[in-house]
Amino acid sequence: MAxxxxxxxxxxxxxxxxxNPQLPLPVLPHIKSIETCDPIPDGYYPQHHCIAEQIVYNETLTTYGDHRPLWPVFGEYKFVPKQRWLHNIEHGAIVMLYHPCANKVMVSRLRALVTSCIRKHIITPYNLMDRERPLALIAWGCRLTMSSVNINDVISFIKRKSMKGPEGTYEKEGQYTHMLVKKADIADGSDFKDSKICPNL
Structure with a gap:
């Protein structure tokens, strides 16, 4: 690419x-959601690396780290790499990841919750998801992985973990739009600053 x-x-x-769209990953109701958080060093602040530099991560579901200077416009993408969306979570966003073969009903259910809770979100497929838990929410320092969507778990995670990070209240829109499908709307009952998280849930 040029x-x-x-x-x-x-x-x-x-x-x-x-x-294998005829064989979606199974929904496993007995598999509970798992929330895990990474210890972030005191005073840690991620660095910006221009596109000439390679950025490599040690974790599959990375919750913080160095990234690109230009962050994605909030919304849903056909695909956006983590080198981009990690900048969004520095700005307090919630990132929704799903395996391309995840159950479509569960993906739609999770999408509806995320978009109803917070404008500052990124939604993208991610083929490296655990096949038992093919859905995830990522916030600054924390992740929630799921097989099925438990509404209370999802809302609790978004309310507690969004708007965090070194620039967690920074509401400015991003600039990266490659493969953008739908720009995020303001959650009904909130505002551009996401002053109310999950206002109607």
Whole structure:
């Protein structure tokens, strides 16, 4: 790519394509949601790396780290790499990840909750998800992984973990729009600053 975006993602459809749509990943009601948080060093502040530099992460579901200077416009994407959305969670966003073969009903249910709770969100498929828990929410320092969508778990996580990070209350819109499907709307009952999280839930 002329703009070097392939340094973070080579454009492969494997990141967002389910190659066996007739065999979606099963919903496992006995598999409970798991919330885990990473210890972030006191005073830690992520660094910005221009596209000429490679950024490598040690965790599959990274909750903080260095990233690109230009963060994505809040909303849903066909695919957006973590080198981009990690900047969004520094700004207090919730990132929703789902395996391309995750149950469509569960994906829709989780999407509806996220979009009703907070304008500052990113939604993207991510093919490296655990197949037992193919759904996840990522916030600054924490993640919630799921097989099915428990409404109370999701709302609690978003209310407690959104708007965190070194610039957690920074509401300015992003600039990166590659593969943007739908720009985020303000949650009904809240405002551009996300002053009320999950206002009607």
């Amino acid at each position: 703009n070097n975006l392939d340094r973070d993602w080579d454009g492969s459809p494997v990141n967002y394509t389910c190659y």
